[in-house]
Amino acid sequence: MENEAGLYTEIEHHHAVINRSADGDWIFQLDNGCVLVVYNPCDWFDAAGASSPPPAGGLIDGVRVVGNRFVIEFRDGIRAEVDVSDEAYSGPEAMVLHRSGDAIVL
Numbered sequence: 001m002e003n004e005a006g007l008y009t010e011i012e013h014h015h016a017v018i019n020r021s022a023d024g025d026w027i028f029q030l031d032n033g034c035v036l037v038v039y040n041p042c043d044w045f046d047a048a049g050a051s052s053p054p055p056a057g058g059l060i061d062g063v064r065v066v067g068n069r070f071v072i073e074f075r076d077g078i079r080a081e082v083d084v085s086d087e088a089y090s091g092p093e094a095m096v097l098h099r100s101g102d103a104i105v106l
Contacts, residue, residue: 007097007104008063010034011072017057026054026080028072033100040083040094047077054080070094070106 016028016036026038046052058074065071068085084094084106097104 007036007095007106010097010099010104011036011060012063013060015057015059018054020054028060030060035098036095037098038080038082038095039091040088042083043081045079045081052078054078 010032011028011030011034014034015031019027019029021027021037026042028036028038030036044052044054055074055076055078058076058078060072061075062073063071064073065084066081068083068088070082070084072080072082074080082094088094093105095106097106
């Protein structure tokens with residue numbers, strides 16, 4: 001995944017408010033002014049690994065790539081796993097991080 005290092009530094013250790021668009025995309029509004037929009041399928045899990053509803057928000061503790069999954073980990077143990085496999089794409093990008101005057105496309 002190109003540009004993932006820039007994405008890590010922009011979203012790790014920031015508080016996010018999470019919403020869902022009318023189109024079903026996940027929107028992470030970060031306290032640093034950035035907005036991450038996830039277009040690919042996203043699954044949510046609790047700390048024990050069971051399927052979980054998404055939180056309304058929380059502190060992002062870490063970001064990593066595991067196989068074909070982009071994992072966003074929250075301080076409370078909830079994690080979002082974005083499918084970045086070739087089959088998961090419904091458009092040209094999996095996610096876009098919007099920041100002041102710029103965007104990181106993944």
